[in-house]
Amino acid sequence: MPIKNGDFIKVNYTGRLENGDVFDTTDEKTAKEFGIFNESAEYGSKMIVVGSEHVLKGLDEDVVGKEVGYEGSLIIQPEKGFGDRDPTLVETAMVSKFDKKPYPGMRFSVNGRMGIVETVIGRRARVDFNHPLAGETLAYDYSIEKKLRGTKAKIEGLINLYVNSDLDVEIQGDTATIVIPYALSFDQRWLVSKQRIADEILTHTNLREVRYLEKYISTKVEKKDKNEKSAKKE
Structure with missing residues (x-):
């Protein structure tokens, strides 16, 4: 079926300037080749919700009507990229x-x-204060890898998109409960993104409520688990 707004899909892409320089890519090898590799970034296909501008507007619009497995290229003018220079x-x-x-x-x-x-x-x-790429015409090569189906998979995709973490997700009726580990509770990306994640879950699924459950584990339990693992190795 053709891709439409609201679909959760995984895409691979590489963005280039008119001179051929790569400024953005989901491919680790390409990032290293063009000197833009970021050790803290996660490479591989990126999950987006079509129409939510998780990618540049030009690319976001171009995937509509395409099928899973599509591979192609497009030119993005400044107004649908990083804007004109002001x-x-x-x-x-x-x-x-x-x-x-x-x-x-x-x-x-x-x-x-x-x-x-x-x-x-x-x-x-x-x-x-313009974006460094404001006024630039961009070229993108991209492919559509898959479409995510199922509410749980979509929620997990959104979490990975914003905070690059695998969290436990439980769905009961029209409520989703997301378990937040202690360490993530103080993560700046999480603090900034958790409201938007909840908003997008409620917008793009049939759920009516999102609950965040912070999880704290006693240090005694952690020590016990470590001792049990050590005993098994011996």
Whole structure:
């Protein structure tokens, strides 16, 4: 069946600039080849909910109507990529606002916005708050690997998308309970993403409630388990 908005699918893709440089990919080998490999990133097919812009708008729209197994390419214009460059987003900031002496190419964050220092003259720095790829025409090669079916699989896919973790998910009636390990309770990605994960679960499934259950294990139990494992090895 053709892919439609709201479908949970897994895709593989590689994005290139007009000069051929790769700026984004789900393939580890390609990332290493083009010098953009990130040790903290997870490579392999990426789960997206079609129409939710988990990927660039141009790619998100292009998968609609395709079938699982599709392989193809597309060109994404700036308006459906990282947007056109906006001259008003190039601003002047006082050097005193920086934690350390600014220099061209330095990243600068203020009020939740990330910019790049272009020039520094005297006590003033010129900062570009446009996305680094704003105004760029992009080329994408992509394939559709599979479509996720079943509520539990979809929830697990969303969790992996946002926090790259495998969590226990239980579904009873119209309620999903997601077990949160103690360590994840303080993870910044989890704290930022948990509301959105719940919102997307409720939007894209027939569930009416999402419960997060934080799990704490006694250190006595952990020590007992370790001792039992050691005894078995002996």
